[in-house]
Amino acid sequence: xxxxxxxxxxxxxxxxxxxxxxxxxxxxxxxxxxxxxxxxxxxxxxxxxxxxxxxxxxxxxxxxxxxxxxxxxxxxxxxxxxxxxxxxxxxxxxxxxxxxxxxxxxxxxxxxxxxxxxxxxxxxxxxxxxxxxxxxxxxxxxxxxxxxxxxxxxxxxxxxxxxxxxxxxxxxxxxxxxxxxxxxxxxxxxxxxxxxxxxxxxxxxxxxxxxxxxxxxxxxxxxxxxxxxxxxxxxxxxxxxxxxxxxxxxxxxxxxxxxxxxxxxxx
Amino acid sequence: xxxxxxxxxxxxxxxxxxxxxxxxxxxxxxxxxxxxxxxxxxxxxxxxxxxxxxxxxxxxxxxxxxxxxxxxxxxxxxxxxxxxxxxxxxxxxxxxxxxxxxxxxxxxxxxxxxxxxxxxxxxxxxxxxxxxxxxxxxxxxxxxxxxxxxxxxxxxxxxxxxxxxxxxxxxxxxxxxxxxxxxxxxxxxxxxxxxxxxxxxxxxxxxxxxxxxxxxxxxxxxxxxxxxxxxxxxxxxxxxxxxxxxxxxxxxxxxxxxxxxxxxxxxxxxxxxxxxxxxxxxxxxxxxxxx
Numbered sequence: 026x027x028x029x030x031x032x033x034x035x036x037x038x039x040x041x042x043x044x045x046x047x048x049x050x051x052x053x054x055x056x057x058x059x060x061x062x063x064x065x066x067x068x069x070x071x072x073x074x075x076x077x078x079x080x081x082x083x084x085x086x087x088x089x090x091x092x093x094x095x096x097x098x099x100x101x102x103x104x105x106x107x108x109x110x111x112x113x114x115x116x117x118x119x120x121x122x123x124x125x126x127x128x129x130x131x132x133x134x135x136x137x138x139x140x141x142x143x144x145x146x147x148x149x150x151x152x153x154x155x156x157x158x159x160x161x162x163x164x165x166x167x168x169x170x171x172x173x174x175x176x177x178x179x180x181x182x183x184x185x186x187x188x189x190x191x192x193x194x195x196x197x198x199x200x201x202x203x204x205x206x207x208x209x210x211x212x213x214x215x216x217x218x219x220x221x222x223x224x225x226x227x228x229x230x231x232x233x234x235x236x237x238x239x240x241x242x243x244x245x246x247x248x249x250x251x252x253x254x255x256x257x258x259x260x261x262x263x264x265x266x267x268x269x270x271x272x273x274x275x276x277x278x279x280x281x282x283x284x285x286x287x288x289x290x291x292x
Numbered sequence: 293x294x295x296x297x298x299x300x301x302x303x304x305x306x307x308x309x310x311x312x313x314x315x316x317x318x319x320x321x322x323x324x325x326x327x328x329x330x331x332x333x334x335x336x337x338x339x340x341x342x343x344x345x346x347x348x349x350x351x352x353x354x355x356x357x358x359x360x361x362x363x364x365x366x367x368x369x370x371x372x373x374x375x376x377x378x379x380x381x382x383x384x385x386x387x388x389x390x391x392x393x394x395x396x397x398x399x400x401x402x403x404x405x406x407x408x409x410x411x412x413x414x415x416x417x418x419x420x421x422x423x424x425x426x427x428x429x430x431x432x433x434x435x436x437x438x439x440x441x442x443x444x445x446x447x448x449x450x451x452x453x454x455x456x457x458x459x460x461x462x463x464x465x466x467x468x469x470x471x472x473x474x475x476x477x478x479x480x481x482x483x484x485x486x487x488x489x490x491x492x493x494x495x496x497x498x499x500x501x502x503x504x505x506x507x508x509x510x511x512x513x514x515x516x517x518x519x520x521x522x523x524x525x526x527x528x529x530x531x532x533x534x535x536x537x538x539x540x541x542x543x544x545x546x547x548x549x550x551x552x553x554x555x556x557x558x559x560x561x562x563x564x565x566x567x568x569x570x571x572x573x574x575x576x577x578x579x580x581x582x583x
Contacts (some may be wrong), residue, residue, distance in 0.1 A: 032390075034382040039397050042454065045416045046400070048423050052415060060421055106307040113304035118295045125305065127571060132316050134563050136515040138536035139556040142543045143319030166315045169308055227405045229518045230540070244407045248522065259423065265408045272403025273396070280395045285466055 046269070053262035060258050075263035085264065088243035091157065092226065093271075095240065098161035100221040103168040104176075104214060111176035112202070116185065129170040139187045140166065141234045148235055157240045163231045168221040175220060175286055178212025215285040223272065243268060326553035344554035351524045354555060356530065357538040361514060364534060368452055368513045373506060375453070376460025377498070381490070398458045410522025413451040417523075435525060441531030442525045448532055451519060456509060463505045467498035500577060507570040514563055535559055 052069040053075050079085040142161050153159040191201045232247040247264050329337040354502035384391040417437050418423040428435040437447040479489045517536035526533035
């Protein structure tokens, strides 16, 4: 009886989560005419034209490529700089470490709206406006602190004796870090990378402010299409569905660690 | 774990410091600069001291936005936290296909780009083409989120619940999973009621993750921008103009740099203050658990 009740609650909750997504998929498979003229729970006149528009129009699929480019750049930068810092925080005490740690977290708290204009001016003045690297660097604002926090949480779980044994065995710091330590926290690195990927992927405000043509993100492409060329609901829905897919794919691989990542490595 | 004192660890933190200084400190200083200066264009600035701060602190418009923001955050927290705990208690405990499926589907809304979340609900709530709007309309309920501010509020709140409750669920689920089976067996022997099990076993174990959940939900709902921007654009009128939307309107729409900068700093400080309180409580309970 108890199991049934749990299953019922979960089914209802998942139904609540999936309905709007189903509606989006449903719309992406309809023609605009059908969307506006008839109300139906499933497409009567199944069409993949909306997806075809996206895959053939450079301004659409270019948006995906731009987004993926800066997201990957950001993930690599964030995890690379966060690794040594997280190690330092998890193993050593040094002057101002606690303040530094909190200060890093404050960057996660900073509203992107506060930083939009200064970022625009900063990157314009150094000639990086409308490049992928500008968005990647801007997103490090919240991703680096996040990566440090998550990695630190995972590294705390590795006993310090391992480090000491390795040093006694004559490993240098870099060989130790690469050959022994990194494999031990591989899942932590995976989770940190996943979260950097995710938060860079879902962010709109900064990526929209910092790009105009060459590096325009898919999120910006979507909002601009809505306001500019009227309401092409079918294509908009198809574009939305395509942005969900990467997340849905990656999430499967980290499903057992995802909660620990959200807890910033502190469960 | 006992940590050794090593000042050279600073070198390992250095790359992060340089990067974050570039992407946080320089822009922040720009904001501070604007907040104490005025300009007539041509890049000529002069010092106005704290004038902008006084203006912002006395501005009706910002008081209203702050009020709406606070109300929104409070509503969000009172719905999402209990609902998240409730759902987490019903998550399947044994791992298997069903539990994997639940995890993936529950986490899915968190990975959707925020503007797409907005788009989904914009479509879903429309009276002519959206399932929700259509159903409500058929039931004879007057629902139009572009004209009725109460409907707009409901839409945004339901959207946020849809989007972020999963975060609370996942965090609580992780907390629950760390409870050893022996605790439940002991409770069974003592014939503890379901409520007692929750109150004295599950809740204390979830305390740490719950604090993180509240902290994250507070921060993010206080900074909310993209979703309401896409769904309602801050309207109807100013009904759903939250702090971030108002700030972007002021800074980029009207280019009132001085007041916008002063506003930014106050905004940031409010978040910082509340988060600091949470953080202190969190670290405190963390160290207490360990000792």
